[in-house]
Amino acid sequence: MKRRDLIKALGAVALSGSIGARGVHAQPATPTSKSPESDVPKGSLPKVVAGIAFVDSKIATEATKLAQEASPPFLFNHAARTFLFGALTGKASGLKVDHELLYIACILHDIGLTEQFVGDLPFEIQGAQAASRFLEGHGLAKDKSAVVWDGIAMHASAIGEFKQPEIALVGAGAGADVVGPDFSVIKKADVNEVVRAFPRLKFKDEFVKTCASVVRQHPRGASRGFMRDIGERYVPDFHPPNICDAITQAPFDE
Template sequence: MQIADFSPPDTPAARGALALAREYQSPALTAHAIRSWLWAEAFARVDGIAGIDHELLYVAAILHDIGTVPEFDNHRLSYEHAGGHVAGAVTAGAGWPTQRRLRAGEVIVRHNQESVDPAVDAEGYLLEVATALDISGSRPDALPAGFVREVLAAHPRGDLAAEFGACVVDQAARKPDTAARRLVDGGLLDKLAAHPFEHR
């Protein structure tokens, strides 16, 4: 398995999502989004999940944390719900039908759940396990070691641990009834600091 096995969709929605991420997110947060997409595609192979909507998965992965940036932060909604609305706007502009736009938002919201049933939402499951790997260090040995090294070299973590930790702590303080509070209370900062990919 290698990065070349996975090609970003060459579609208006996919290009728009990446352009928006690069314009508004930091390089570390955008690299996290790209790694999350690559991990998700790799987990689809490792876990034997077929029939996924690759374009939807890509758009959701690229935009899943965009609700943390000031321009898209919502004073009331969780950052994953805010990001889901951004994905809805991007995909509406690309001509997606309503139900598919809503699915992109569902996948983004579900990435912050503690677990997602792949039989219920394959793309939601893949984004959840991918982001759990990149943020919390879950299943660090599930993917081929050479592939992991290649992804980390192409899309380095940079200041992700400090930057993302600060974002989620801020979200949890301002919106204590959202998933950000659960993440912080669950030891997010310690998980980021001890992440095995931080020490490679």
């Protein structure tokens, strides 16, 4: 399978509004662990999940610590699953990926939704800026830091799909976790193992509530693309896909 087809199959653009084809056709339900929040990994992470090794470099470990401290458990687990699903996608396509950069971008991709880093800019930009400051403080080379910035800033945009693997796979991993994976790309057994390792913790409800709270507090950062605004005002019967429908119909119990 070609790289672009693989990335697209996992819904790299799902979060940007192009969710109609996949979001409304839910895959068979995937069993969901009901583990309590006390079972959420703290500090050190599993070494390997679904054949994917977690990155344990010093800077990756510090990024994990930052994400855990800033994020509620459901959001941190989503970030970890995003890395695993993104890495599984890259593995399935035989892509050459810098897993350290992919991991850092994935584990920090939603920190712009947290109380510590939320602000008036879109949450993706808030998160990318926070990650950039963190990486600068830890001495990561600017060219590598730029990859992480792009991966976070573009993870909910169709633009990221056309960038290098470390960037595109952040969106692919997030899309797989939010609206559901393509089981022709990621094995269902691997999906189940990922969810067992990092329980969803009522992710659907908690994620939507968190995003709604951010929009209420910082409406300017929630502005959409101008084409959608024009469509809603001037195009009769314009009904673009809505991410809320895709989240509800994702092949997970929670």
